[in-house]
Structures are given as structure tokens and as C-alpha cells.
Amino acid sequence: MANSVRIVEVGPRDGLQNVKQSIPTLTKIELIRRLQQTGLNTIEITSVVSPRTIPQLADCKTLLANTDVKRIVQDERLRAPVLIPNVKGLDIALENNIREIAVFVSASEGFSKANINCSVQQGLDRAKAVAEIARQRNVAVRGYVSCIFSCPYDGPTPPSAVLNSVQQLLAMGCYEISLGDTLGVGVASQTAALIKFLVDAGVPIGTLAGHFHDTYGQALANIWAAYRSGLRVFDSSVGGLGGCPYAPGAKGNVASEDVVYMFEQAGINTGVNLDRLAETGAWISEQLKKQNESRAGSALLAKSRLKSGSKESKANTTASALQWIPQEAPEGLKFFKSGTNIKIVLDRPRNGNALTTSMIEMLTAFMEKIAGDSSITRVAITANGKFFCTGMDLGKGSSPVASGQATVDAQFNRLTKLFNVISNAPQVTIACVQGPAFGGGVGLAFACDIRIFSKNANMTLSEVKLGLCPATISKAVIRELGIPFSREAMLSGRTLLPEELARLGAVAKVVSDPNAALDSYLTSLKTSAPRASGMVKDLIKLAWQEGAGPKQEEGIKALFRQMMLSDNVESAYGLKEFQRGNKKVDWDAFALSRQKVPSKL
Ligand SMILES: CC(C)(COP(=O)([O-])OP(=O)([O-])OC[C@H]1O[C@@H](n2cnc3c(N)ncnc32)[C@H](O)[C@@H]1OP(=O)([O-])[O-])[C@@H](O)C(=O)NCCC(=O)NCCSC(=O)C[C@@](C)(O)CC(=O)[O-]
Incomplete structure (x- = not known):
């Protein structure tokens, strides 16, 4: 036969x-x-x-x-x-x-x-x-x-x-x-x-x-x-x-x-x-x-959930474990959805999840797609394997380093677009860093709003050791780490440990089970209203980009008006719930109930 x-x-x-x-x-x-x-x-x-x-x-x-x-x-x-x-x-x-x-x-x-x-x-x-x-x-x-x-x-x-x-x-x-x-x-x-x-x-x-x-x-x-x-x-x-x-x-x-x-x-x-x-x-x-x-x-699928180890299975047995439904899976990436949450998993573990051209483009396209989806309120980025992300792909034949002007410009545009689309996402973004990150991988984590670190994770701005500089990632890195710390980290190319990053406030949690911690953190954010979270992000951006100038003042005023005016359905709802004694509004249910256009996911 x-x-x-x-x-x-x-x-x-x-x-x-x-x-x-x-x-x-x-x-x-x-x-x-x-x-x-x-x-x-x-x-x-x-x-x-x-x-x-x-x-x-x-x-x-x-x-x-x-x-x-x-x-x-x-x-x-x-x-x-x-x-x-x-x-x-x-x-x-x-x-x-x-x-x-x-x-x-x-x-x-x-x-x-x-x-x-x-x-x-x-x-x-x-x-x-x-x-x-x-x-x-x-x-x-x-x-x-x-x-x-x-x-x-x-x-x-x-x-x-x-x-x-x-x-x-x-x-x-x-x-x-x-x-x-x-x-x-x-x-x-x-x-x-x-x-x-x-x-x-x-x-x-x-x-x-x-x-x-x-x-x-x-x-x-x-x-x-x-x-x-x-x-x-x-x-x-x-x-x-x-x-x-x-x-x-x-x-x-x-x-x-x-x-x-x-x-x-x-x-x-x-x-x-x-x-x-x-x-x-x-x-x-x-x-x-x-x-x-x-x-x-x-x-x-049930077996693979169990097998994905103590991490996920333990997470799934906790009260806040989320049920992640697989979505698209372009090469090197996996996308999952759970209620109003999206989880992006870098899935090229053999190469330390180094970012290929196609991964950067697919990730950018996906973030752009969900930016307009009001039923998605949080996006987490994590990875499979030992490393979170080893940065730009430096592989022979695939790396754009030492190429012609057009290739270099295309890579600059690609990376800039990716870090911008994450930084400007209307959703709350969380990097769940389960292992060491290098170069562009550090950029990816710092483009997000919040970071959860595994105890064995760390970060290395290694570019200088390769004869490179952390160019496109610098905006996000300096924003989150501040100038003196960034300067020393970038010049030394040394390994930044979770505890020192946590002391700086650049890492929210250092945990032994990052997947379980991510699920429970996402669940805890259910009580944060999505549009209000977007406004918080705008306030932070104003402080960072327009620090103490007139534009910051104007921006704050505009946001204040937006939240107070009677046509703000979210604040009207939040207040009504408060007045009837509900101190824990389920904003996920609210977001889903207000969804007008069906989600493309
Ligand atoms: C991660 C360790 C320490 C592991 O070190 P190790 O544990 O000894 O393992 P390894 O070196 O054998 O790596 C395991 C596999 O991952 C691959 N690998 C690993 N990293 C990459 C990479 N980036 N691109 C492509 N492949 C990578 C590596 O080639 C190998 O694949 P194999 O040879 O077995 O097929 C070591 O491999 C290493 O030092 N990698 C380089 C990390 C690094 O310096 N990244 C920065 C990249 S530059 C960058 O991101 C520029 C950017 C974006 O910031 C510029 C800008 O901001 O504009």
C-alpha cells in the first residue's frame, strides 16, 4: 500500500x-x-x-x-x-x-x-x-x-x-x-x-x-x-x-x-x-x-493547552485564566482573542523570535486593523520560546544591515511604522516579556504601555556592540526609561535586570508565571473604561511630547471637556452605575454591547 x-x-x-x-x-x-x-x-x-x-x-x-x-x-x-x-x-x-x-x-x-x-x-x-x-x-x-x-x-x-x-x-x-x-x-x-x-x-x-x-x-x-x-x-x-x-x-x-x-x-x-x-x-x-x-x-487543542505547560495550564485553572481563541497565524506570529483582549505571540523561537521583514509587516498590518475595532480594548504582546525577541533579524541573507539605500530606507520605514502603530494604539497595550529581549525586541516592549516581566527576563540594548545604534527604538526606550538611564544602558550595552527596571517603574510586575500574570492583569483591567483609558494614554502623550507647553494645556482642556460633556456615553454610564452602587463596572460587557460594526476578528 x-x-x-x-x-x-x-x-x-x-x-x-x-x-x-x-x-x-x-x-x-x-x-x-x-x-x-x-x-x-x-x-x-x-x-x-x-x-x-x-x-x-x-x-x-x-x-x-x-x-x-x-x-x-x-x-x-x-x-x-x-x-x-x-x-x-x-x-x-x-x-x-x-x-x-x-x-x-x-x-x-x-x-x-x-x-x-x-x-x-x-x-x-x-x-x-x-x-x-x-x-x-x-x-x-x-x-x-x-x-x-x-x-x-x-x-x-x-x-x-x-x-x-x-x-x-x-x-x-x-x-x-x-x-x-x-x-x-x-x-x-x-x-x-x-x-x-x-x-x-x-x-x-x-x-x-x-x-x-x-x-x-x-x-x-x-x-x-x-x-x-x-x-x-x-x-x-x-x-x-x-x-x-x-x-x-x-x-x-x-x-x-x-x-x-x-x-x-x-x-x-x-x-x-x-x-x-x-x-x-x-x-x-x-x-x-x-x-x-x-x-x-x-x-x-485541549492537550496542547495542558502541554503548553505548567504556565498556561496553571493560568487556565486560576479564576482569572482566559480562554484564548486562535485567530490568524501568519509566518512567525500567532494571534489570539479572548473577549475584548487580543494576544499577539511572536512565534519564531528557533531564531529567538528575531523580527523578519514579514513579521514586522504582518504585525503592523494587524495592529492597524484592530486600531479601528472598538470591541478590542487591550492588546498583549508575548512570545514563545526562550527569548522574548532578539531584535531585528540579523540572519545571513535576510538582514537588511549593510544593504543599499532603498533597502535601508524601507527597513527604517517598516520599523518606525511598527513602533508608532503600537505606541499610538487606542487600546491599552501590554508586553508580557517571558524571556530576554535585545535591540528591536526591547523597542517592542517599550512601545507598549505596560510591561509584565518573567523573573528570568532581561533587556539588552546590544546595538552598540554590533556597531549599530538603537535608532528607531530610541523614541520608545527614552520615553519609558528617561534620558540618563537610557544613555548609560545604550552606551554600555549591558544587561538590564528586571528588578532595576521595576524600580524605575518601567516594569509593572516581575513574576514567576508571566502567562498567568498576564491573564489576571487583563482581567483586572475589565474595570477600567476603554475610552477613559484612551484619554489617559493621550494625557501621557501630551506630557511627554508637549511637556509643560501651551499645547499640553490645550490638550488637557480638550480631554477634560470630552469626559465631562453630556454626550460622553461612557462617563454617563460610569456615573449612573456608581450612583446605583456598582463600584465594579464590567467595561468589557459595555464595549461589546456598544459595538456597531461587527469585529473583523
Ligand atoms: C540572543 C543571543 C544572546 C543568544 O545566544 P545563544 O544562546 O548563544 O544562542 P545563539 O547565538 O546560537 O542563537 C540561537 C539562534 O537564534 C538566532 N538569532 C539570535 N538572534 C538573532 C537575530 N537578531 N537575528 C537572527 N537570528 C538570531 C541565532 O542565529 C541562532 O540561530 P541558528 O544559528 O541556531 O540557526 C545571541 O544570539 C545574540 O546575541 N543575538 C543578537 C541579539 C542582538 O544583538 N539583537 C539586536 C539586533 S539589532 C536591532 O534590533 C537593531 C534595531 C532595531 O534596534 C535598530 C533600531 O532601533 O533602529
């Missing part, structure tokens, strides 16, 4: 089309982007359908026109089929340079009539018209046959009916036929028997794929039986997204995480990063406010 299989991820199409609530296009695009980062090499991205037939995919044109989706579709390593019902849909796909499509037919008359309002043969003729044009345009075509075991209208499906559809789809040029147990009623013995029937009738085993739904909990057993019968391609849906329109409340597609787990545990390679897939399943389930239907995904 070959020891690898190909997983065809159908979540963004088959999964989402069965979800009841409306899903923002950006969420769909983000799902596709995350799936691509798991190593999956086939992702069915959408279906070009009439908005009336499938309202959930009404935004297919917008999605296909999106630049991120276009880039993903053109990625040579990826198959990104789009399901096409007719020639009109194909035209739209071709306009968007789709390189692969899928056509679909039913093996049973009743389902064909109900699903696409025509007979099986008419459906096959329609698929043929689409496939022929696609083939002429060098577009690969995949075929689906639904109701391989049973039809909700006609009952059991004869294997000969499946064979007829498979043979016609192959004849029209489909390179692969996915056999769909649409109702999820089949069992392993039926799966093996059907595959044998098809192969005995001359269907090459290498052209078949399995598409199993989990209505009766049989999907994995069917997949394993199909694998043992020689199939090497399986459709599945991340987080078990989807459902069965004929069995309300029943589970839909088998979860991709469960399939990957099963094969990888059996030593059969899927090429998929299961941890990333599990995080994606949890993320999309959270976005859709639904239960994560993947058992393997849920179990792996």
Missing part, C-alpha cells in the same frame, strides 16, 4: 453552504488562507451558484475577485477547485482564472430532480457541456456523484446507477470522481463492495475519491474501508463544517482533523500540519459560534 493520501478540503464550499447564519466574505477568505497554511494541497474554495439557490455562497464572485484568493488560486502547489453547476457559472470561473473546477451529478433520479431539477442523464449532459469547455481551456475537471448508497427520495441506490455516472464523468474528461455518501448512511462493508463493483467493471481505482458524511458516525470507518480497497483521495471538511439537509441536526461532512489524525497515526502521510488544522477548525467554529465537530481537533 502506498503510504500517503490526499485530503480534499471541502469546508469553504460544502461545509459553509450548509451553515444557516450569514458569514462575512472576509471570514471565508481568512478560512481559505488558514487552510492553505496547513499544507493541504486541495481546497475547494467555493461554488459559482445562483444566490437564490444557495444564499450562503451568494458572494462567490466577490470571493473569487479577492486578491488573496487570486494568489491562492494561482499557487502552483495547490489545487483550488470551484464547484460549477452550468456554463454560466463556468464563464464566471474562467473570468477569474480558475485552474480547476468540479462538476456534480446524482446517481439517483429523485435527488437529481430535487437538487438540480433535472433527470440524471440531463445532469450528466449539463456536466459534459461544462467539462468540455473547461478541458478546451486547459482547466482540470473533477466530478462528484452524490447519493452513492441511498437517496432521500428513491431509497437504496443500485451500484449500476453509480457506475453509469462514474463512467460518463470519466468519459467527459474528469480526472477524478468523488463518490459521495450524501446522506451518510453507508457502512464499511457497503463501501468496500461498491468500490469492488466499480473496479471490476473497469473503473481505474486511481480515478476514485471518497466523500463521506458522518450522519450515522460511520464516516471514518468508510474511509478506512475505502483506503483498504485502494482509494487514496478523501474529501473532508475542517471542524466537520456542514450538515445534512435531509437529517436536521445531524453531523455533516467528516472532519478533516479526524481524517488526518487517523491516517497520520497509521503512518500514512497526509502532508497536513494537524496542529494548524486543529487551530483552524477551532477558529472557524468560534467565528460561526458553533460547536467544533472535530473530536480529534478538540482533543488536540
Whole structure:
């Protein structure tokens, strides 16, 4: 037996089309982007359908026109089929340079009539018209046959009916036929028997794929039986997204995480990063406010939370432990959300979390994105591994040091933008420094409003030892440490210890468990009103930038007016709560209740 299989991820199409609530296009695009980062090499991205037939995919044109989706579709390593019902849909796909499509037919008359309002043969003729044009345009075509075991209208499906559809789809040029147990009623013995029937009738085993739904909990057993019968391609849906329109409340597609787990545990390679897939399943389930239907995904995430050690697990057992939901994870970074809090984790531990060009840009873009999101009130920055951050990437071939003028200017702009966007964030920013920081890493921590330090963390403004100077970070460093201390620290390049930084007031807490301390600090800030916190930040900025001048006076007056005037909903609410005896207002609940535009996270 070959020891690898190909997983065809159908979540963004088959999964989402069965979800009841409306899903923002950006969420769909983000799902596709995350799936691509798991190593999956086939992702069915959408279906070009009439908005009336499938309202959930009404935004297919917008999605296909999106630049991120276009880039993903053109990625040579990826198959990104789009399901096409007719020639009109194909035209739209071709306009968007789709390189692969899928056509679909039913093996049973009743389902064909109900699903696409025509007979099986008419459906096959329609698929043929689409496939022929696609083939002429060098577009690969995949075929689906639904109701391989049973039809909700006609009952059991004869294997000969499946064979007829498979043979016609192959004849029209489909390179692969996915056999769909649409109702999820089949069992392993039926799966093996059907595959044998098809192969005995001359269907090459290498052209078949399995598409199993989990209505009766049989999907994995069917997949394993199909694998043992020689199939090497399986459709599945991340987080078990989807459902069965004929069995309300029943589970839909088998979860991709469960399939990957099963094969990888059996030593059969899927090429998929299961941890990333599990995080994606949890993320999309959270976005859709639904239960994560993947058992393997849920179990792996629970285990990794425990494993991430005494630190996180201990934190999670304390009263103030926060539940962090994974969000985007661009290279070298991980973003999490918990209520109105965001946690950014530098995640390039092998290189001490040194800041690559892409990390700086992604971090800046993320901070810019959340700056306008009134439902986010705090942002924490922390890191994985031994170091918090070893500063600018100094690696051979990746460092912009000793380059041409344009590269140097671009790096200056990049770093300046990053430190500015953090310094000017409307949210309260907290650096949770879990290990030593160097150069730009020190800048990152000092660009934040507040710092929590692990006992083994420290800071080194090491630039001078490398023949460099702490240029772009100096604004934030001098602001927080003051001129005499900064001068000595920068000139000596010595290690600054947590206690001396705490004595200066530059570090709020020195703790043995920084993750737990971060969670509990964030929880304690629930009683600080978000707009008032923004005003505090403005006051500090006025003192620092306009110290004792007329502009400081004017700025303070403007802020005073803002807080006192009757149209300040926050102070009006705070006062009302105080007068009714509530001394601990939950400002997170207030922020979420006032959110007008849905959060993009
Ligand atoms: C951190 C220790 C003490 C660990 O010292 P160690 O424990 O002996 O470990 P190591 O030196 O073997 O480092 C572990 C891995 O991290 C990598 N690494 C580590 N740092 C970086 C880095 N910056 N860029 C790229 N890679 C880095 C290092 O190359 C190695 O990777 P491997 O060789 O195993 O593949 C040592 O590696 C070290 O001294 N690193 C340099 C730290 C430093 O001086 N950073 C300042 C950078 S300059 C800067 O940030 C300029 C800026 C932004 O401030 C200018 C401005 O303000 O405008």
C-alpha cells in the first residue's frame, strides 16, 4: 500500500453552504488562507451558484475577485477547485482564472430532480457541456456523484446507477470522481463492495475519491474501508463544517482533523500540519459560534493547552485564566482573542523570535486593523520560546544591515511604522516579556504601555556592540526609561535586570508565571473604561511630547471637556452605575454591547 493520501478540503464550499447564519466574505477568505497554511494541497474554495439557490455562497464572485484568493488560486502547489453547476457559472470561473473546477451529478433520479431539477442523464449532459469547455481551456475537471448508497427520495441506490455516472464523468474528461455518501448512511462493508463493483467493471481505482458524511458516525470507518480497497483521495471538511439537509441536526461532512489524525497515526502521510488544522477548525467554529465537530481537533487543542505547560495550564485553572481563541497565524506570529483582549505571540523561537521583514509587516498590518475595532480594548504582546525577541533579524541573507539605500530606507520605514502603530494604539497595550529581549525586541516592549516581566527576563540594548545604534527604538526606550538611564544602558550595552527596571517603574510586575500574570492583569483591567483609558494614554502623550507647553494645556482642556460633556456615553454610564452602587463596572460587557460594526476578528 502506498503510504500517503490526499485530503480534499471541502469546508469553504460544502461545509459553509450548509451553515444557516450569514458569514462575512472576509471570514471565508481568512478560512481559505488558514487552510492553505496547513499544507493541504486541495481546497475547494467555493461554488459559482445562483444566490437564490444557495444564499450562503451568494458572494462567490466577490470571493473569487479577492486578491488573496487570486494568489491562492494561482499557487502552483495547490489545487483550488470551484464547484460549477452550468456554463454560466463556468464563464464566471474562467473570468477569474480558475485552474480547476468540479462538476456534480446524482446517481439517483429523485435527488437529481430535487437538487438540480433535472433527470440524471440531463445532469450528466449539463456536466459534459461544462467539462468540455473547461478541458478546451486547459482547466482540470473533477466530478462528484452524490447519493452513492441511498437517496432521500428513491431509497437504496443500485451500484449500476453509480457506475453509469462514474463512467460518463470519466468519459467527459474528469480526472477524478468523488463518490459521495450524501446522506451518510453507508457502512464499511457497503463501501468496500461498491468500490469492488466499480473496479471490476473497469473503473481505474486511481480515478476514485471518497466523500463521506458522518450522519450515522460511520464516516471514518468508510474511509478506512475505502483506503483498504485502494482509494487514496478523501474529501473532508475542517471542524466537520456542514450538515445534512435531509437529517436536521445531524453531523455533516467528516472532519478533516479526524481524517488526518487517523491516517497520520497509521503512518500514512497526509502532508497536513494537524496542529494548524486543529487551530483552524477551532477558529472557524468560534467565528460561526458553533460547536467544533472535530473530536480529534478538540482533543488536540485541549492537550496542547495542558502541554503548553505548567504556565498556561496553571493560568487556565486560576479564576482569572482566559480562554484564548486562535485567530490568524501568519509566518512567525500567532494571534489570539479572548473577549475584548487580543494576544499577539511572536512565534519564531528557533531564531529567538528575531523580527523578519514579514513579521514586522504582518504585525503592523494587524495592529492597524484592530486600531479601528472598538470591541478590542487591550492588546498583549508575548512570545514563545526562550527569548522574548532578539531584535531585528540579523540572519545571513535576510538582514537588511549593510544593504543599499532603498533597502535601508524601507527597513527604517517598516520599523518606525511598527513602533508608532503600537505606541499610538487606542487600546491599552501590554508586553508580557517571558524571556530576554535585545535591540528591536526591547523597542517592542517599550512601545507598549505596560510591561509584565518573567523573573528570568532581561533587556539588552546590544546595538552598540554590533556597531549599530538603537535608532528607531530610541523614541520608545527614552520615553519609558528617561534620558540618563537610557544613555548609560545604550552606551554600555549591558544587561538590564528586571528588578532595576521595576524600580524605575518601567516594569509593572516581575513574576514567576508571566502567562498567568498576564491573564489576571487583563482581567483586572475589565474595570477600567476603554475610552477613559484612551484619554489617559493621550494625557501621557501630551506630557511627554508637549511637556509643560501651551499645547499640553490645550490638550488637557480638550480631554477634560470630552469626559465631562453630556454626550460622553461612557462617563454617563460610569456615573449612573456608581450612583446605583456598582463600584465594579464590567467595561468589557459595555464595549461589546456598544459595538456597531461587527469585529473583523
Ligand atoms: C540572543 C543571543 C544572546 C543568544 O545566544 P545563544 O544562546 O548563544 O544562542 P545563539 O547565538 O546560537 O542563537 C540561537 C539562534 O537564534 C538566532 N538569532 C539570535 N538572534 C538573532 C537575530 N537578531 N537575528 C537572527 N537570528 C538570531 C541565532 O542565529 C541562532 O540561530 P541558528 O544559528 O541556531 O540557526 C545571541 O544570539 C545574540 O546575541 N543575538 C543578537 C541579539 C542582538 O544583538 N539583537 C539586536 C539586533 S539589532 C536591532 O534590533 C537593531 C534595531 C532595531 O534596534 C535598530 C533600531 O532601533 O533602529
